[in-house]
Amino acid sequence: MGWVRFAVLVVVAAVLQASLVDVIAVTRFHIKPDLLLVLLVFFAVHCDPTEVIITSFCIGLVADIIGPMMGPRMISFGLIGTLLADLNRVVVLKKMSYQWIAIFLVGFLTASVAWFLAFLRAEAPTSGIYTEFFWTPLYSAIIGPFLFSPMQWWMRMKKRKVRRF
Amino acid sequence: MARKQTRISRRMLFAYFVLVGLILLFAPPRFTNPFRLTFARLFRWPLSIGRSVTLAAARTRGPEEVVSMREYTRLKNHLANVIEQRDQEHKKVEELSGLRVKSDWDRMNLVLADIITVSQGGQNELIINRGRADGLVDGQFVLGDRSVIGTISGVSSEAARVRLLTAASRVAVKIVELKGQSLQAIADGFMEGTGNNCAKIPLCSRKLEIKEGNLVFVSKQNKFLDVPIIAGRVSRCKTDDEEPVLWDITVEPVCDIEKLRQVAVIVTNPEQ
Numbered sequence: 001m002g003w004v005r006f007a008v009l010v011v012v013a014a015v016l017q018a019s020l021v022d023v024i025a026v027t028r029f030h031i032k033p034d035l036l037l038v039l040l041v042f043f044a045v046h047c048d049p050t051e052v053i054i055t056s057f058c059i060g061l062v063a064d065i066i067g068p069m070m071g072p073r074m075i076s077f078g079l080i081g082t083l084l085a086d087l088n089r090v091v092v093l094k095k096m097s098y099q100w101i102a103i104f105l106v107g108f109l110t111a112s113v114a115w116f117l118a119f120l121r122a123e124a125p126t127s128g129i130y131t132e133f134f135w136t137p138l139y140s141a142i143i144g145p146f147l148f149s150p151m152q153w154w155m156r157m158k159k160r161k162v163r164r165f
Numbered sequence: 166m167a168r169k170q171t172r173i174s175r176r177m178l179f180a181y182f183v184l185v186g187l188i189l190l191f192a193p194p195r196f197t198n199p200f201r202l203t204f205a206r207l208f209r210w211p212l213s214i215g216r217s218v219t220l221a222a223a224r225t226r227g228p229e230e231v232v233s234m235r236e237y238t239r240l241k242n243h244l245a246n247v248i249e250q251r252d253q254e255h256k257k258v259e260e261l262s263g264l265r266v267k268s269d270w271d272r273m274n275l276v277l278a279d280i281i282t283v284s285q286g287g288q289n290e291l292i293i294n295r296g297r298a299d300g301l302v303d304g305q306f307v308l309g310d311r312s313v314i315g316t317i318s319g320v321s322s323e324a325a326r327v328r329l330l331t332a333a334s335r336v337a338v339k340i341v342e343l344k345g346q347s348l349q350a351i352a353d354g355f356m357e358g359t360g361n362n363c364a365k366i367p368l369c370s371r372k373l374e375i376k377e378g379n380l381v382f383v384s385k386q387n388k389f390l391d392v393p394i395i396a397g398r399v400s401r402c403k404t405d406d407e408e409p410v411l412w413d414i415t416v417e418p419v420c421d422i423e424k425l426r427q428v429a430v431i432v433t434n435p436e437q
């Protein structure tokens with residue numbers, strides 16, 4: 001695992017998420033994909049369990065840094081990323097359709113955990129429920145699998161043959 | 166002698182990270198704000214470029230927001246008349262009192278700032294490129310397009326966070342109605358952001374004649390705001406579902422935050 005490459009990838013994704021991704025936002029509710037969510041699923045699927053723990057929590061920390069509150073996404077990404085890595089040992093996410101479903105479900109679950117943790121802090125929700133729980137994970141799931149190949153290339157990971165649909 | 170390698174088990178590693186996450190979650194904002202402001206400061210250049218590209222794309226994508234030349238001329242003339250009337254009133258006050266009158270707007274110190282980025286999560290926060298070194302402190306009001314859009318909620322030496330009024334915040338406001346060339350106050354209250362690019366004004370009695378289109382001004386605040394300034398417009402006013410004796414008032418900001426490049430922070434000196 002190239003940790004320097006990982007750090008560069010995460011920082012680039014964070015900067016893009018905080019700025020350029022707004023270009024592809026849709027509707028007046030500003031629905032846009034979550035690149036950090038896609039990164040989370042990518043590393044959960046391609047790394048060994050110890051690395052997944054570190055990468056999930058780090059990606060969550062970066063998501064909090066560009067978000068409204070520190071803490072919820074670090075914990076939610078870490079928890080769900082670790083669970084996904086364990087699940088990957090049973091169900092290998094080779095097919096693109098599996099990857100779509102995984103990104104959507106992980107997005108929904110991380111949003112739920114983060115929402116609950118923000119509620120514990122007595123913080124009001126920062127955006128609509130439907131956007132956080134459904135539309136953003138859906139949008140991320142649609143574009144996510146197409147970003148796996150460039151990320152594999154950057155991280156110098158062995159390319160697995162992806163079965164489409 | 167070979168050094169003993171300490172190996173941390175996966176479980177311990179997971180527990181450490183969760184502990185760090187919980188510490189960050191429950192730490193006061195003044196300890197966690199520096200992380201976010203430092204990120205914005207370090208990556209100010211790419212974030213600003215990204216925002217410029219986003220704004221340019223929004224401009225080319227959206228419908229043209231223009232008024233007819235005739236309407237523009239009419240509004241410009243109306244503004245000139247209002248300014249002249251105001252200056253005439255100031256002169257009368259000076260003659261009667263014998264004192265030089267300076268308008269509240271002229272007495273305000275404004276610090277212009279560029280928006281570095283909009284914080285993720287519902288567009289409820291901005292990060293700007295001015296900080297403590299420019300005289301910014303928590304609680305100061307921030308203007309966008311000459312309307313109040315939020316308050317400073319975290320300051321580092323060279324950057325600051327602006328919490329928008331439509332975020333989870335509360336501010337004293339008054340609802341006014343524009344009648345001809347004068348404003349008539351209707352009600353006072355508190356405006357609470359909903360996090361969805363709008364705000365609510367609760368606990369307004371249905372006896373008050375509030376309707377859509379009424380203007381919402383942020384009231385004078387001790388130390389931070391010397392004059393009421395417009396913040397929003399009543400976009401919806403209907404009977405509250407839970408309390409039929411009250412109004413359910415929704416307010417939308419008069420400023421389009423998405424298209425803003427610059428804001429102005431009201432930096433007032435209480436001693437002056």
